[in-house]
Amino acid sequence: MGSLWKKAKEAMGMNICVFVPRVQDEEENPRTEIGKKSETWDGDVEASLAVSGGNSRLDSDSLVPIKATSNSSRQLMSESRSSSGKRTCATCAICLGNMKAGRGALFTAECSHVFHFACIASNVKHGNRVCPICRAKWKELPFLTPLLDLPRGRARSNPVIWPQEDGSLRRPARASSFNRQHHLASPYTISEPNDYDDDEPVEFLSETVKNSEHRSTRTVDIKAYPECSAIPKLASEESFCILIHLKAPCAVSRTPFFQNSSLTASLPSRAPVDLVTVLDISGSMAGTKLALLKRAMGFVIQNLSPSDRLSVIAFSSTARRLFPLRRMTEAGRLYALQAINSLFSSGGTNIAEGLRKGAKVIEERKEKNPVCSIILLSDGQDTYTVSSTGGRVNRLSSDYRSLVPSSILSGVGHRIPIHVFGFGADHDSVSMHSISETSGGTFSFIESELAIQDAFAQCIGGLLSVLVQELIVKIERVNPDVHLTSIQSGSYANQVFDGANGLISVGDLYAEEERDFLVSVSVPPATAEETVLLKFYCSYRDPLSNEMVNMEGEDVGIRRPEHVAERVMSAEVERERIRVQAAKAMAEARVAAERGALSEAVLILESQRSILSLSAVGRSGDRLCVSMDAELREMQERMESRQKYEESGRAYMLSGLSSHSWQRATTRGTSIDSSGLAHSYQTPLMVDMLHRSQTLLLSPRHPMPVIRPTNSFSSRGV
Structure with a gap:
C-alpha cells in the first residue's frame, strides 16, 4: 500500500490525479486513522470549524454538525459507492458542484471521500489538513505545485488564525514558507486598501438584448378598477376608491434551472446584479449558526451568474471587506467559497461599521451593474445603540435610521435597498426593521437557524429577476370637477398636487411582481350618462437597455344612470x-x-x-x-x-x-x-x-x- 501512495504523491506533484484503491485488510481494520480521530474528537463545533475552514458534515434530518463515530465513519466511506463497488456520482463538499466525468480531475482522499482536485488543493493551501466530511486527518495532501521536501510532521501551509479577542479579521503578518515561496493567491490580504477601486470589471450587456423588439415584449401591465361601476346621477361621493393594479412582465425564459449550476443560466435576459452581503460573525454566531450561514452563502454563490458580482463584508466588533466585487465565474465562485469557509466567530456586534463598509463598496464602484442591493444578517444587538457602561440606551425608532449610510440614499427612486435578516431571539428587530424601511428593503425574521438558506433563497430569487427600475405612476384627473383626495401606497412615497394630479414612486419590480394602490377621489353629481374620473400613466427604466419606457393606461370612468338598484362592490x-x-x-x-x-x-x-x-x-x-x-x-x-x-x-x-x-x-x-x-x-x-x-x-x-x-x-x- 505504501508504494501505491508513493506513486500517487508523485502523480499529484505533476498535477495528475489518480485513484488509489483501498486494500481489503485496510478497509476491515477498525483502527484506521479515521477511527482514531473519531475516538478523540471532543465535539467542539467551533474548534472543528476552525480546523476545517468551516466545512462540517450536516445530518440530512437535523442539519446540525454530528460526531463521526467509528461506525459512521465507515458508513461515510461507503456512501459514495454503489452496491456493485463502483463509485457513484456525488457532490463536492467544498464547491457543492456535481462530480461527473469530464468536469475536471478528482482527488480521492485516504478516507475514501472524493473532491474536485482544484477545490481540495486550494482548501489545503490554507492549512486545512482534515477531511471536510468525516474530519479524518490526512497524511498525504493534494497540491497543484510540486511538493516541497519539508521535515516529517511539518504542515505544508499554516492555517489562517483569526484573533479571538476583538473579532477583527486580520491575517497574521507572518506568512507560511510555502505561500511566500510560491505566491499563492488568497481571499485575504494583510491590510485593506484605503480606496475600494479594485473591483472586477463588469461584463457589458450584449447588443442583442437592447433591441426594440425585445423591449416591446417586456412592458408593465397597468389596470384600474373603480369600487363600483355606476352611481346615480344626483349622488355625490366624497371618497370614491379606484384601485391601480401593476404587474411586471414575466421573465423571458422560464426553463427549469435545476439542470444548470445557477438560476441565471435559464434567464439570459435579466439584468446582472452587484450584491454586497454584510454578515455577522460575532461570538454569538459560533457553532451551528455560522456553519449554516456558510452553507446559505454557498447557495447564494452557486446561483449567481458570471455576469453578477459579489462582495462580502464580515463584521463583529469591527468590520472587514473579505474581497472586492468579483464576477461569479467558476474561478470567482471558488474564490468566494474559500473566503466564506475561512470565517470564524468572535467579538461583539457592530452593524453600523459593517454597513459603512458595505456602502463604501457600492459608493466607490468604478463600473456598475444595472441592479444593486445589500443583504444584511445579524443575530445580536448593535454596539451603536449600547452605552459605554454596557447598558441599553433608550432611542426612538427614527434614531436607528442613522445606521444607514447616506451615500446609498441618493434619492427616492435610486435608493440601494438593504434587505435585512434578523436572526434568533436576541437581535434588535426595531433597529433592523428601521434600516430596511429607510433604504427601501425588506425585514425578515429568521426564528430558526434551519431557515437561513431558505430565507436567502427567496430573497435572491427576486434580486436575480429585476425587470423594472425607477417605476413612477402618474395620476391625472380628466373631469375638472373631480378632486384627487388621497393615495394609499404603504411605504411607497406619494404626492398629491392641488387635487388635480398625483404620483407614486414605486422603484424596482421583480419578474411578475404585482403592486396595488388605492386612490380616493371626490365624485360630483352629473348630468351626462358617464363620468370620466382619472387617467393613469407610468414610466420606468428597462435595466437591460437602460432606456426609459413610457406607458399610458385607459381612462377610468363610471356610468351615471338615474337610479341604481343595487351597488355591487368590486x-x-x-x-x-x-x-x-x-x-x-x-x-x-x-x-x-x-x-x-x-x-x-x-x-x-x-x-x-x-x-x-x-x-x-x-x-x-x-x-x-x-x-x-x-x-x-x-x-x-x-x-x-x-x-x-x-x-x-x-x-x-x-x-x-x-x-x-x-x-x-x-x-x-x-x-x-x-x-x-x-x-x-x-x-x-x-x-x-x-x-x-x-x-x-x-x-x-x-x-x-x-x-x-x-x-x-x-x-x-x-
Missing part, C-alpha cells in the same frame, strides 16, 4: 381595502404592545379578524384573506405574555409590517411557508429558488433532481 377594491385595514391594525397593535398593553393589542387584532371574516371576500374563501387571518391569529398567539412578545412577537410583527408595506415577500418565524403567509407576495421565480434550496437541504449529499418550475397563485385572485 372584489379587487374590497380585497385591497381589507389588506390595508389589516396592516393598519397590525401597526396599532404593535404600538399598544410596546407600551405594555398586550391585552389591548390582542383585542385590536381580534376585531380586525372579525371584520375580515364578515367581508364578502372573506366569506368567499379568498386566499389572501385566509392568509391574513392566519397571520393575525399568529400575532395574537405571540402576544400571550411579555416574554413571548419580546422573544419573537415583536420581530414577527415587524416582518409582517415590512411585507405588507412594500407588498413583497419576507421570511416570518420558523418557516417561510408557515400557514402560507408569504405566498401573497411571492413571485414564481422566488418559489422556484425556494424549492431549489429546500431540495438541497433535504438531500445535501446527493445529486439534485430536476424539478419543474411551479405556478404560484396570484395574490389578487382566489
Whole structure:
C-alpha cells in the first residue's frame, strides 16, 4: 500500500490525479486513522470549524454538525459507492458542484471521500489538513505545485488564525514558507486598501438584448378598477376608491434551472446584479449558526451568474471587506467559497461599521451593474445603540435610521435597498426593521437557524429577476370637477398636487411582481350618462437597455344612470381595502404592545379578524384573506405574555409590517411557508429558488433532481 501512495504523491506533484484503491485488510481494520480521530474528537463545533475552514458534515434530518463515530465513519466511506463497488456520482463538499466525468480531475482522499482536485488543493493551501466530511486527518495532501521536501510532521501551509479577542479579521503578518515561496493567491490580504477601486470589471450587456423588439415584449401591465361601476346621477361621493393594479412582465425564459449550476443560466435576459452581503460573525454566531450561514452563502454563490458580482463584508466588533466585487465565474465562485469557509466567530456586534463598509463598496464602484442591493444578517444587538457602561440606551425608532449610510440614499427612486435578516431571539428587530424601511428593503425574521438558506433563497430569487427600475405612476384627473383626495401606497412615497394630479414612486419590480394602490377621489353629481374620473400613466427604466419606457393606461370612468338598484362592490377594491385595514391594525397593535398593553393589542387584532371574516371576500374563501387571518391569529398567539412578545412577537410583527408595506415577500418565524403567509407576495421565480434550496437541504449529499418550475397563485385572485 505504501508504494501505491508513493506513486500517487508523485502523480499529484505533476498535477495528475489518480485513484488509489483501498486494500481489503485496510478497509476491515477498525483502527484506521479515521477511527482514531473519531475516538478523540471532543465535539467542539467551533474548534472543528476552525480546523476545517468551516466545512462540517450536516445530518440530512437535523442539519446540525454530528460526531463521526467509528461506525459512521465507515458508513461515510461507503456512501459514495454503489452496491456493485463502483463509485457513484456525488457532490463536492467544498464547491457543492456535481462530480461527473469530464468536469475536471478528482482527488480521492485516504478516507475514501472524493473532491474536485482544484477545490481540495486550494482548501489545503490554507492549512486545512482534515477531511471536510468525516474530519479524518490526512497524511498525504493534494497540491497543484510540486511538493516541497519539508521535515516529517511539518504542515505544508499554516492555517489562517483569526484573533479571538476583538473579532477583527486580520491575517497574521507572518506568512507560511510555502505561500511566500510560491505566491499563492488568497481571499485575504494583510491590510485593506484605503480606496475600494479594485473591483472586477463588469461584463457589458450584449447588443442583442437592447433591441426594440425585445423591449416591446417586456412592458408593465397597468389596470384600474373603480369600487363600483355606476352611481346615480344626483349622488355625490366624497371618497370614491379606484384601485391601480401593476404587474411586471414575466421573465423571458422560464426553463427549469435545476439542470444548470445557477438560476441565471435559464434567464439570459435579466439584468446582472452587484450584491454586497454584510454578515455577522460575532461570538454569538459560533457553532451551528455560522456553519449554516456558510452553507446559505454557498447557495447564494452557486446561483449567481458570471455576469453578477459579489462582495462580502464580515463584521463583529469591527468590520472587514473579505474581497472586492468579483464576477461569479467558476474561478470567482471558488474564490468566494474559500473566503466564506475561512470565517470564524468572535467579538461583539457592530452593524453600523459593517454597513459603512458595505456602502463604501457600492459608493466607490468604478463600473456598475444595472441592479444593486445589500443583504444584511445579524443575530445580536448593535454596539451603536449600547452605552459605554454596557447598558441599553433608550432611542426612538427614527434614531436607528442613522445606521444607514447616506451615500446609498441618493434619492427616492435610486435608493440601494438593504434587505435585512434578523436572526434568533436576541437581535434588535426595531433597529433592523428601521434600516430596511429607510433604504427601501425588506425585514425578515429568521426564528430558526434551519431557515437561513431558505430565507436567502427567496430573497435572491427576486434580486436575480429585476425587470423594472425607477417605476413612477402618474395620476391625472380628466373631469375638472373631480378632486384627487388621497393615495394609499404603504411605504411607497406619494404626492398629491392641488387635487388635480398625483404620483407614486414605486422603484424596482421583480419578474411578475404585482403592486396595488388605492386612490380616493371626490365624485360630483352629473348630468351626462358617464363620468370620466382619472387617467393613469407610468414610466420606468428597462435595466437591460437602460432606456426609459413610457406607458399610458385607459381612462377610468363610471356610468351615471338615474337610479341604481343595487351597488355591487368590486372584489379587487374590497380585497385591497381589507389588506390595508389589516396592516393598519397590525401597526396599532404593535404600538399598544410596546407600551405594555398586550391585552389591548390582542383585542385590536381580534376585531380586525372579525371584520375580515364578515367581508364578502372573506366569506368567499379568498386566499389572501385566509392568509391574513392566519397571520393575525399568529400575532395574537405571540402576544400571550411579555416574554413571548419580546422573544419573537415583536420581530414577527415587524416582518409582517415590512411585507405588507412594500407588498413583497419576507421570511416570518420558523418557516417561510408557515400557514402560507408569504405566498401573497411571492413571485414564481422566488418559489422556484425556494424549492431549489429546500431540495438541497433535504438531500445535501446527493445529486439534485430536476424539478419543474411551479405556478404560484396570484395574490389578487382566489
